[in-house]
Amino acid sequence: MFQRYIVIAFRNLRRQRMFSFINIAGLAISMTVCLIALMSTRKNLSYDNFHPAxxxxxxxxxxxxxxxxxxxxxxxxxxxxxxxxxxxxxxxxxxxxxxxxxxxxxxxxxxxxxxxxxxxxxxxxxxxxxxxxxxxxxxxxxxxxxxxxxxxxxxxxxxxxxxxxxxxxxxxxxxxxxxxxxxxxxxxxxxxxxxxxxxxxxxxxxxxxxxxxxxxxxxxxxxxxxxxxxxxxxxxxxxxxxxxxxxxxxxxxxxxxxxxxxxxxxxxxxxxxxxxxxxxxxxGPPWGKVLAEVGVAFGILLCACFNYTNLSIVRSLQRAKEVGVRKVNGAQRWQVFMQFITESVIMCLLSLILAVVLLVLTQTYHLFGLPIPDDNLLNPTLLAWFLLFSLLTGIFAGIIPAWALSSFQPAKVLKSMVDIKLFGGLGLRKTLIVIQFTLSLTAIIFLVTVYRQFSFKAEKDMGFQRKDILNVPLADVDYQRMKDMLLQVKGVETITATSGTLGVPRHCSFCAMKTANSKNMEFGYYAGDVDFLKVMNLKLVAGSGFPASASTEKEQYLIVNEKAVSVMGIKSPADAIGSTLWLSDSVPVNIIGVVQDFNYQPIEANIRPMAIRFKPSEFHQLQLAVAKGNEEQLIANVKRVWLELHPGETFTSEWMDAQLLSHSGQDTVSMLGFLVFMTTVIAALGLLGIVAYTTFTRRKEIGIRKVLGAEVSSLMMLLSKNYLWLIIIAGCIAMPLGFIGSLLFLQIFAYRVSIGIFTLLGSFAVLLLVAMITILSQTWRAAGADPVNSLRSE
Structure with a gap:
């Protein structure tokens, strides 16, 4: 019997190629994300499980x-x-x-x-x-x-x-x-x-x-x-x-x-x-990231399962007589139920095969910016989890259509399917459409906000020079010797030795300082030499930079920002010059200069007290301010000089602007964009299913209206207006949700963009356009159909 179920399932898949393709593709794409989440969760829960006690x-x-x-x-x-x-x-x-x-x-x-x-x-x-x-x-x-x-x-x-x-x-x-x-x-x-x-x-x-x-x-x-x-x-x-x-x-x-x-x-x-x-x-990742991955993945899968339900119900209108004939021939309800569950499971298994192929391609070519764990996909345990996941998905997605289709009464379906009502009408499926489009619009608004914020982060003037700066590792060579040699390279204008790159969180160090009145303060700091202010284009508001005679053995001087002066309780930057601070309660240093506040950390953080210290023991790189021109030739010349000082070692360099851009979150935007695209496509497929179902059940009404002289345009409006109202309702719910979600996201950043009415309305316009294309593709076909075909049996 089970073998017969499988044969009939594949026969129906071949007959309904478009239906099969839409369902398998939709499930496969959503299952790909779920499999990634499954692999990632399995990895995240496997930490530190080998310790003895x-x-x-x-x-x-x-x-x-x-x-x-x-x-x-x-x-x-x-x-x-x-x-x-x-x-x-x-x-x-x-x-x-x-x-x-x-x-x-x-x-x-x-x-x-x-x-x-x-x-x-x-x-x-x-x-x-x-x-x-x-x-x-x-x-x-x-x-x-x-x-x-x-x-x-x-x-x-x-x-x-x-x-x-x-x-x-x-x-x-x-x-x-x-x-x-x-x-x-x-x-x-x-x-x-x-x-x-x-x-x-x-x-x-x-x-x-x-x-x-x-x-x-x-x-x-x-x-x-x-x-x-x-x-x-x-x-x-x-x-x-x-x-x-x-x-x-x-x-x-x-x-x-x-x-x-x-x-x-x-x-x-x-x-x-x-x-x-x-x-x-x-x-390892925090729980918030783990739960977010699982929630997003299974939310997308749930939408895909809803769509399977909707499209299966549409398809059921063409298979109702088959159900009726089988029941007349003695089939029990549970047998019909098992037939449709088998078809659902087979479709999910086919989707699993396609999902694994997509997963291999994504893992190999790093598509869509998705983080794929480096697991062996042929691992038997992992494949067993995939198979179990697919079986459960097939049962979950197919149980509602199977229950509905197996409940058909032979006398009704063999007489006419037009009057058959599933699930008490369209209320449930309309609600699902509103939920899906609400999620899609909320996600679109959030994505637009994230994109604008990260673009703002990438382009914001942080108060220091970031263009045309080449970072070169110092290694164990004397910084002054390397500076002198690299200054001879054509195109190199100025050089500074530093402890790290401004704006990169892990490069900022912290230290405790005490003022003359015993006030303890925490300073962020970077180490830089006498040319640091010049190369970074930092603006002095009082005092001067480090003198050329500064000792390389004992720290004497400090340059602080305006925020530090304010926190110390000093009235003006000029009054701060000459003040003494104690490092680690024992090393006195004098404030020699005050620079205008700048974002020495990413824009997520407010500007806090910071210092620039002349501390050669912490110099790790040289930053070369170069003239615009032939960058490849300049790097080649710098490499030649660097290798003279580091024979047999590997030369590396990085443009400061590119280094900062790598921390601007573009990978996050790519992944969010992919997930939003999937959510929108799945919602559109769900809408496609319910519109197709409605136009099929109203085909006699459409035929009568056409015979009485109704225009195609008026019929399209009649068939479409209810769905447009669904999209408007979804928009009214989603825009406040998207605004609140975006506002919460922006609270992470001390410096942020505004959300704005254009973000909300523009996102809604995009979703409305997608919905209209989906709706009109079905209503145009129904309104343009020959009424003879729908009324010939009357």
């Missing part, structure tokens, strides 16, 4: 309230916290600290590679489930200046050669002996450093001032992360009590006007996905 393992986080009332939930903790927990509280069985500051250029011979690493303890292998492919986990992190590498990093440095026993030289941290190579973990992990060095190396690095003195400082919480394993039988409350006790270190902060600080546990299993934390060492 995951249910008892916690990361400690920090709740910080600044003196001005701002709240920050930090993933990091003081470096001293781990030892205090381990030695002072019996509920703690194991503890490990991860100090994520071992980052920079590392080299072997002439090979130099950027490494992101951390310092940690031998207990790292007791708390976590990481294993060594080479080396002894008991001793690998015991001796100072020992380091273990991930398998990928070891291959980058040593290829197929043995890594253990070799030396690696860091530019800032000295030499380290490779004592182990990590196995690739069995699943993803938020602890994704490329190297782990022994934390016993830190005291010596603090002593020579390579690292700040944090080992015994409870007041610095950045970059260090504390993990604990509770003893069996101990619950979260024991850890909360211990953290509350240690929080007494900060009882005096509110009285000093320095805000407040408290510790809070976070389960290891809840780190990824998780809520966003500041200074996080994880790389």
């Amino acid at each position: 995951i249910a008892r393992t916690w990361r400690v986080t920090t709740q910080v309230v600044t003196p001005d009332g701002r709240k920050f939930h930090m993933a990091s903790t003081p470096l001293t916290l781990g030892e205090a927990l381990r030695t002072g509280y019996s509920a703690i069985e194991k503890e490990v600290t991860v100090y994520g500051v071992l980052s920079g250029e590392a080299k072997i011979g002439k090979k130099k590679i950027s490494v992101r690493g951390a310092f940690t303890e031998p207990s790292f292998f007791n708390v976590f489930g990481f294993k060594l492919a080479a080396g002894n986990p008991q001793t690998a992190l015991t001796a100072p200046n020992s380091i273990i590498l991930t398998a990928e990093t070891a291959a980058r440095f040593f290829g197929t050669n043995e890594a253990v026993g070799k030396m690696i030289q860091f530019d800032n941290f000295g030499s380290f002996l490779v004592t182990g190579v990590l196995e690739t973990p069995p699943s993803l992990t938020h602890i994704n450093y490329e190297a782990f060095a022994s934390i016993s190396s830190v005291p010596a690095l603090e002593q020579i001032k390579v690292l700040p003195e944090k080992l015994h400082d409870w007041n610095i919480i950045q970059s260090s992360y504390t993990y604990v394993v509770l003893r069996r039988g101990e619950g979260q409350s024991a850890l909360v009590a211990a953290l509350a006790d240690l929080g007494h270190h900060y009882d005096d902060l509110p009285g000093k006007g320095q805000g407040s600080l408290a510790f809070e546990p976070q389960a290891l299993s809840k780190i990824t996905p998780s809520k966003d934390l500041y200074d996080d060492n994880g790389s």
